[in-house]
Amino acid sequence: MELGVHYANFSHPDWADRLEERLTETARVADEGGVSLLTLMDHWFQMEEMGGPSEPMLEGYTTLGYLAAVTERVRLSLLVTGVTYRHPGLLAKQVTTLDRLSRGRAMLGIGAAWYDREHAGLGVPFPSTSERFERLEEALEVCLQMWGDDEGAYEGSHYRLAETVNVPPVRQRPHPPILIGGAGEKKTLRLVAKHAQMCNLFSEGTDVVAHKLDVLRRHCDDAGTDYDAIEKSIIWMGDTTDPDAFLTEMSGYAPLGIQTVVVVPGGDDPVAWTTDMVEKVLPRLADL
Template sequence: MRFGMFIPQGWRHDLVDIDPAEHWQTMHDLAAHADAPDSGWESIWVYDHFHTVPVPSETEATHEAWTLMAAFAASTSRVRLGQMCTCVAYRNPAYLAKIAATVDLVSGGRTEMGIGAGWYEHEWLAYGYGFPDAPARLRALREGVEVMHQAWTTGRATLDGEFWQISDAIVQPKPLQDGGIPMWIAGGGEKVTLKIAAKYASYTNFNGGAETFAHKSDVLRGHCERLGRDFDSIVRSSNFNTVVGTDAADVERRLAAVEARVAPYLGPAGTERYLQGMHSDESLVGTVSEVVAKLEQRRELGLGYAIHYFPEIAYDRSGLELFEAEVMPALA
């Protein structure tokens, strides 16, 4: 199994109580940790959001994804760089293709493109994007992916679409990577998203429990068969909220520390929603043996890449180090 790690960027209230002047150093140091040759991490990731969750905050930072991508490109040397995932509607797709190609050049060919239709209505409306219904957002995703594919494979893009009118946009230099930047199509929509993935994706990213993962995999396989695509050429990935401890008491201690940190900023209802996310089907919360068992189950179902969000690592790396020392070797 291959491993990626989210770098805290404030979106999930994971930089609270740290002076904003120290945020970059905190993020940089964690990126450097992952970048070490023996770390076991293949990639680092950020989220593409503008407002915090589960409560939009007027005071807490959410650092912009592609600015961080450029900074990490210049400040790391080995680890691959991704976003899970870029919202296709937040940037003109030809412009986004240009940004990503430049980041790929700066990084020496280490960029990944996580791309999705977007969902966070509060920030869509606040930033003036409106909030089209889900079918429209998915049609926009299809158009945006086509534009990026053209740009990275030919150096030009043209599309007379419903959402974008691109006329011979030049994207030079193209990405360093042969065939363009690997595309991670994020989301589990069965009729549209997974069909787009079957056509364009090097990787998929969908979450949910083991049963859901198996079902979505079967849907993806069906789309691949209809398009004549080799299903096994697409690596399936999932994201996990991860809190690992030496024993049950250690796990509870870690969760309590996270709760105490975010509660003053989220209020009772927001804190409850936050903690629910730590106990969902998208979470790996438990002892080393429990976390390993859950990941082994997913691997048996075809999970090839696990991307982990550790809510505590801006303040305490001991859980991260435990994961590196005992969970990753068990699944390597």
């Protein structure tokens, strides 16, 4: 298995003065230590369970562009951007820019969005769940068209583009990998099967994850896509202070086909946490 780091919390001690320093050093340790994926949340307000809007939150793509300049190897993505946050033409351009400036390390992490408070807070429309999923599928189609050879119009129910011009083109071919976050069996996993190169599931236990992957396999069969070509990942929100216990947990997920576990740094010092993970856990994780 490979290790991903999800930098979700900026509220470490003295963050007002040291936020940028900690983020930068954490990214460098992860990059040099062999972490395969570095992700950020894409929120305007911090989530309420992590302190809410009064806590610090950086804008996602600006931050990834900065991280592209201070790293060399690690893949970069948001986990995940909500489809309501940006017009898909702009989103495709942003991911293209990240892909070029990172020399081919960008991913498009995307989902249907859920945090209504930040939408209301900043005056951004928050459609119904069904409409957000409609928009998600159209946004994926727009991005794929902009990353392809067709510079013509796109006519959807929610998005209409007169020219899908995207110059310079993406560096990765045929396009940056698409990661769709979420585990909804009827809509989300169907979109993974149809469009994505990576899925990200919650670590809700091996039985739940095995079931979700079975659903994904059936959607791939229906769509005529290759289940085995999709990278399977989980986000682990549990404890990592005991490396042996953590690795025991991961040994249950690896046989299911989980290739990457994404972990949120714990404690008050993300640099020290990341250092411990790459030195004490990552080599053993790679053996699973």
